[in-house]
Amino acid sequence: MDKKFISRGVSRTSIGNFGLWISPWALMLVVGLYAVMLCLFKGLNQTNMDNRFAFGLWIYLDLTVIALGAGAFFTGFLLYILKRKELKAVINSAVVIGFICYSGAVGVLMVDVGQPLRAWFTFWHPNVHSMLTEVTFCITCYLMVLAIEYVPVILKNRKIKHVSSMLVFEHELHKLIVVFAAVGTFLSFFHQGSLGGLYGVLIGRPFAFRPALGIWPTTFFLFIISAAAVGPSFILLTTALVSKITGKKLVKPEVYQLLGKISGSILIVYVLLKAIDTLIWINSTSPSLGFSAASFYKFSGFGTWIMFAEIVLCGLVPALMLLNQNIRQQFRWLITAALLACTGIVINRFVMTIQTLALPTLPFDAYMSYVPSWQEVATFLAVLAYGMLVYSFSFRYLTLFPQERELQSL
Amino acid sequence: MNITRREILRFVGGSALGILLTPVPWKALDDSAIWTQNWPWIPEPVRGESSYKLTSCTLCSASCGLRARCIGNQPVSLSGISAHPLNSGALCSFGIIAHHLRYHPARLSRPCRISGKAGASGSTAMAFDELLLEVAAAINDASASSQTVAIVDGRPGRTASHLFQQFAAGLPNGKYITAGESSLEILGSMFEKPPGPLAYDLDNSKMILSFGVPLLDRWGTPARTARYLQKKSEGKQRIIQVETLQSRTAGMADRWIPIRPGTEAAFALGIAHVILKDKLFRDASKDIAEFETMIAAYPPSAVAEICGVSQDFIRDTAREFSANRPSVAVIDGSANSRHALAAVMALNILVGNVGRKGGVVVHREIPSPVALSKNKMSPISTLDAIPDHSIRAMLIDESLSGSSLPDGLLQKKLTGNGILVSLSPFVTERPFCTQYVIPSPVFLESLAELTGQADRESSSLSLSAPLVPEPAGMVDPIQFIQRLGSAAGVMNIDSGTTEELLKKRMTAIYSEKRGSIFNASNGQTSELKGLTSPDELWNVLFAGGCWMDSPETVRSLPAVRLTSVSTADRIKNIPPESNQLLLLPCAEDVIYRNSEISPLMSKVGQESGLRPSGCKVYLQTATGDALGLTDGCRVMLQTKKGSMQAEVRLDPSMMPDVAAAYSALNQQNIISLCEMNQDASLQPTPVKIQKV
Amino acid sequence: MFPWVYGFAWTPGNIIFLGIFFSVVAIIGATVLISLFRTYRALQVNKTEAIRWDSEFHDLPATSRKCRHELSGEFKQRTCDNGFDCRTCATHAKLIQNKTLNSDDIELPIQLFGFTIPTDRLYHRGHTWVKSDASGIYTVGLDDFASRMVGTPDGIELPAIGSRVQVNGSAWRFKKGESVMRILSPLDGEVVAASDGSDGWYLKIKPLTKEVDTRHLLRDREVAAWFLREFEQLQEKLADPKVGLTLADGGTPVQDFVKAYPGVNWDGILGDVFLEA
Amino acid sequence: MKFQFLWFLAGLCVMLFIGWIVFPYALYERREQPLQFSHKVHTETAGMSCDNCHAFKEDGRFTGIPALSKCMECHTDVIGTSPHERTLVDEYVKQNREIPWLVYARQPQNAYFSHASHVKLAGLNCDRCHGPHGTSDSLRTYARNRISGYSRDIWGNSISGIKTASWDGMKMDDCADCHNQHNVPNTCLKCHK
């Protein structure tokens, strides 16, 4: 039925099967959109956030997906700027994932703020010293860039490319894609960093506060590096997952290994810097603000195990694994390592957003807990469902993996 | 002409450029931005001219002078008058937001009948005349069947009170009942004949021995804390707080003596024992020897055991109390049994604090034109003195809040078909009887008169002038009793409007030429004698002023009977069985006076946890741990009388094995779980706590 | 944001931050505008066909983009990046410099696995042949391989007489089953006649210039090598993965592959054969 | 010119017309004042001064538009011939109802403006911000912005936002400009509440 839209030479499941696959996601999206409406029209009282836990699941989600979506900028950077041609095999998928992550994050952010209608005030009256301003500007611009990068992928659809003007526009745009790759890299660099800076500047939260290097706290740099480190891992994971679900070979094994290698080399740098940063924080930053670092880990929920899990188990271990060629060549271990690396970042963002708020600062404050409401979870799931839908449609009708046709006939 | 898509696109393109070259997008953006900043459904404060008006607070008998900031006629905030002799600029947290009472959601707009006997209470709005007919029928029925008609007055001494007394006197079985400070009532009853209106003279006392009285936070004048802190720094006053919980008063007092719940009487008797043994007493009563034998069972060692304190505390307290005269022992009437009140009052008698400046003083009667009129006035009696199940119709004036009577006691006194007629600004339901509620104006709406001062050397009188018009259909206490009187055929009630009667009282006070007068507009206090006319007195009081009686000169008191103090066994500590705790019902104003507070009170209850809100039970951390309870968990409280759910708060300041419980607004009251004494006071009750 | 907006100040922070922001926006905007402008220009000067081929070509699997010199064994591995337009290829120019067309090389039609490959004509990688006649008109037809692919087409869409075709641009279209295939034009020129192929030819093209550059077309022995490879590829694609190659040698190819082998992904194979992604 | 541009031009012109002529008209809702009041009659014929009615209170507040009680100092009964005066007496004075004036200069509730500091300390004249209102013979039609709900005087009379006089426009930018000129701090709380 929809064969005219499916790229030549690749096989896709029947439209009926496809319908079965997307309907649960569509349902999830509808429920999520209902929750979003509740939040927009009734206000944020629909969430379980409060004055003490003013950031919750959503901000955590934003920070996490933006870190994971970093694959888009980093792959683009490697492919178009550093000319690693092998990565052409995943660039389209990376762009779509990036677009999903960023648009999802921006969408959630619009629900998260109390006055979405006034969101543009940030552009009109920016406080350029706020990390959030930097984040807002960069993410908006970068989302624009991602959307532009997504356009050629769409225009390449078998049906659409028959329209001459579309085809020519795609061609012309693609010729200049290196500009977008460069701009995207620049923007990502800053907003990944300022997302880290978001917490690193909080002098009132000694758990998160870090000294500044130049005008940015160290978390600024750690976030950039960690995002660059897990971006390729996440692309690797998603490609493997799509491959598993569809039962198709999508990219050559060398591409997987290359992604793993890139991830591993950056991750090891990140882990080292993170370890140094943590040591400085334990021995200098935290005590100078009147808090012994140990005091942050005395609560039952968040012991030092979380630090171990973040830095060693999900940092050092996957980095070493990915750097070892033998392990990399074994697909199962490659996937495990990539999964660990992504988990490490998921934990890191959790620690920065949730644990920071849960820990008491005032001498008479209590340790705080927070459980998101169903509306928050549903909104979160809506983003997941939205991503699934966009990706499923893109995978079905667009060429996300150029090697697929070739690998299929082998 | 042939219009193709291309042409339409060109047209759209031109339009797009055109619209960008007009102010439309920019102006629309700007205006909509302004719109988002001013949502039309958010109330906007009313603009108007600002002025300050002076008046007196009617919420309790402390009669604080206050200054209302008004926009137009509308009071928007209240503050104390700093030069005012009664409150020195301080207001309590109820008073500071009293201008909102007018808008309370529970405000009553029409007279209604609430029949709540069957559990499912229903409220029917009715015309005032119709209501009067039904009530008059019940009153006539009572007269015919020689059942009692009682009128209960929480604020005796007002002109309205005197009319109430006339009303009671006009009926064959009419009783005029006051619900004043019950500890002082008990003290009065210990004299062979009533010595006159009694009051604590706390300001002049060198030492206050308080048995759980919230002296420093909500009892009497809100200025007390500041005065005490001042005197404390000058070494002129000490407070010893004897209380189970670490209340605010306990926290600020010079010494906090924590005792087991319900052992106040034992503690007092222990002190009496030391005073007698060590010959520390001043006023030897006739029956002192008899009293000494009576309390022989309360040596400090035994009392220390009962109360859970060290013997030294008892001895030291006894010595301090008798050495630092003038001293005064006070006890909270609403939370304790009559036995405990009597035991504590005996201390005042023993040390010779009664009739003495800085102790318990006798107030002079405030002149009243009604008292002088030809119409007879019924004598004052107390609810205790009325036999159970004998009141057919009970009239309660709740138009001005006062100390409220425990519902349990009211229920006990009413006959099976008894009705309760209440004059109140709010719907207050009492599920045990048919109730008629007549709407009365609230504070700032009507002319009201404030008398009393149970915590000062002398009594005072102030007026609360209406600042805002009252809603239609409101009835004030004087109108109420006059109209009810005429409906029930009671003709001996003085006539005249509220204003006329009050003006007459001014004339009466003026003619006595005693006391002093505070003028709020200039902050000066002068002798009443200096005024030129009763009208001037009226004008001064009408504008937030205050008349203070001169103190009664010391006169000989009637003989006293110490042996009226009971040493019944119930004052012993009840050790709870294993896995049971002792339930301590906590009487916070927030709970009792739900309808009499501004909705804004939710700021300190619901939103800041400063005052308990909702059903909460406070436990010592160790006790909670032992029971496996965590802070914030929900539990079921179970006593012999029933059960209810509550939220646990672990609090290290709590006494072990005690569960202090607060009940939520508009929900089952914690009191329903407690066992009651004969006098409707609450007993500490064993309670089982289980996690749900 | 702008100097005229309330609260703006010329602070270094504002200048740097907003300066960067506006630069980024300007770069993004300018790039998009440039692409749009170039699109407009390309459409105006009718470069669509060339662009389409360029775009298609790069989307083809690498196996379909083998250089003719790899097929002929001159290179071990060489993938064409030039869109099979050898006219502009420096490598090709170098390689054929010493090899002029030698009439001695012309042999009788080659027979290969039952396909007939006449050598009196030039072949385009898209399976068309070109043959000129004395009047300078070039006849264009489908080779045997392609004819058997198409078999009896379900439809055919020929260009109008007088229209222009260009090398690697679309010449005419077939409908076969669910696929619509466009056939690439081997030459630049004006269509002077068109036929449904029943006479063995489809188009007659009059070149626009006197000198016709045919360097991009396969000739001579190259043709056989290319044909062989195409055939092998087809065999691979038609092979049952369990049995292996079945079309081996001997036998005669059927007249209509598509009909003969139902249940095969013909859409993809036709794309590979006719160079359409 | 090529014919194809006509369509483009047509779109442009239609929108320019709508944007500059129709939109400004449709944006504002016109309302008449409940009464006509002549400042001229009061100042010239009755010989009153501005601060007879627009006075400062001791507590620093400016009375702004006087309450009915001020009118009633003279107009308890009809003393002139104006039909508006009759309306004043019949509909407002006798019924003791405040006149629902539509205030041209009414700012949003979050804006704070102290007449005292501008008049007493900075020495501004009334017409600096209010224009020749004090000498007018009649009250203009009040125009209410349908989107934001505010008086047109706040944005200014020109739809393009171009000021033609110091009193044309009372937006935040107008306040800020003057503050900047006179070196007065522009902190938020200076003008917001």
Next chain:
Amino acid sequence: MESNEKKPRYGMVIDLDRCNGCGNCTLACAVENNVPPAHENANERTGITWMRVQKVDNNRPYPENRSVYFPLTCQQCDHHTPCESVCPQKAVEYDTETGIVAQIPVRCLGCRYCMTACPYHARYFNWWDPEWPKGMETALNPDVSTRMRGVVEKCNFCHGRLQAARAKAAVEGRRAIADAEYIPACAESCPTKAIYFGNLADAGSEVSRLAKEKNSFRLLEQLGTEPKVYFRSEQSWVHEQMNAKLKTAEKEKIHG
């Protein structure tokens, strides 16, 4: 005449030994600043109490337990004001004229970043639209604007009162106001006189005298945010608990 004087730095000293936790400050603040009554679902963590009183105890079991009440409000940080720098659109401003940290709800987009930045929990988000019982909205204070759902608000030392005091001075032709003319509602309403308010920059004022006393301390002083709200207590456990630095020399350096 103003230029000759040092710009005022308004601040508070709260005597914890005098506070009996009555809650008047919370209420007077709500009345003054048009804070609505609690929404039916509001609690301690979602409510709006610009001035909130918190009970703090010495963690000892009964009967050695002792507690004080901490009236907590915006600490008006003078340095590195944590909330100010993080606001993306300048809805928070440190007023250099008075040292008051201002929150402008009409500019606020409700991102709540400032709330996570504030270590004192002094900022409140409007989780609900404000609602007053019918009629009660007529009793709002016209000197302070009402806010709407979705924005952050906090104490600004009753800035409306400062504006009123300035206007009063202006009518009298004065540019500067006297200390006694301006006092926030919480300080005015405190029945025990536990809250002292005044100009910390004026060395002769009572607040600056009390702030320098050895029994005075500030919350989280080590963070270096220089709050302008001081607390004082003579109970040593309070100081121990607050980990307060009591170096008088340092204090003098700040305000000297």
